[in-house]
Amino acid sequence: MFGVNDIPKFFLAFFLVLPVISLLHEAGHVFFAWLMGGKNIKVTIGSGAVLFRMGILEVRKYYFWYGLCTFDNLRRNHRLANILIFSGGAFFNAMAAVAVVYLIENNKLEPSMLTYQFTYFSLYYIFFALLPMPYPDGNYSDGKVILDLARNKAQAAEKIYRVQWNQEEKQWCVLDHNRALVEAFADEAQALAKAHEVAQRNRPSRLLSSKGGKETEVRNYPRVPL
Template sequence: MFTLSDMWTFFLAFFLTLPLVTLVHEAGHVLAARAFGAKIKFTLGAGKTLFKIGPLEVKRLYFMDGWCQYESLKYDKLWVHIFIYISGSLSNLAVILVINFLIYQGTLPVHIFFYQFVYFSVYFIFFSLFPFKTGEGQPSDGLAIYEVIKYGKKADPID
């Protein structure tokens, strides 16, 4: 049962764990795009900008969303676009496997933080690969992959 004593855990999950999972996901896209020479821009959150560091922009509602845009690939092939789109989920999966391995080895303790991190990572993998358009009309990673395979459609340019 969820009680008032669970509020601290809830706030940590919502304001720390979920944004970290988002950062891992977006970092996967960024690293893959950079590996193929792309110019990137990525954002954590929604609303007004809190700060910018290089290509990273953090918004006031940093816990709400995340996205990555890229353009100008040096190696511009369809499979590269697919790899970039799936890299967010692959990075979430890699971190899940590392956390579980380290817990199994006794290096990390069994702790609610790691449980929540893995839980949110699985959530991210599922919903990012589910093909749909967001309320702003942006494709999920799954829809972007589908559009690349079916129509040869590539990334939108950076604004």
């Protein structure tokens, strides 16, 4: 039964153990994103105002709540690659929990409230990460994205945005995934900047540019794993 003496243990779990587990979870996403050639990899731990940035890591004021990993331009941007990336978080949590249990069973680590909380909340994290469900903010759990990718469902498909030169109008056109005009510019750099903004906001997406009648990929924006 939960008593007054358990309150410090609760704070220990909430303010120390959970952020560590969250960091391990995001590290799993990062590892597979890097393995698949991802660029501009960034990890955010917590929410609210930014406390500090160190390399690819950004820690926010409420560091004990929420986390996400962003990256662009996967070199291996196929279905299996994305499944591995979205599975990476739960995989790292599972490996960490197994490692702690192994060390305890082989008398390499003393069992304590800290190790118990770490193992317990790692399994908790894995369960809710892999539970296939949509979130109120429009994001999906890792499990929901993995399931959609495995089923090859439409919502897992990339939207394609294009920057094309319109010879008649003498302008660069930004087109959405239905080839409808988003905006037109006289300057190619402005058109690309707008296209990047739209594509990044509507992940998963690819941005193509047409020059000399040939389409080339400028960048891809995979869905963000949480």
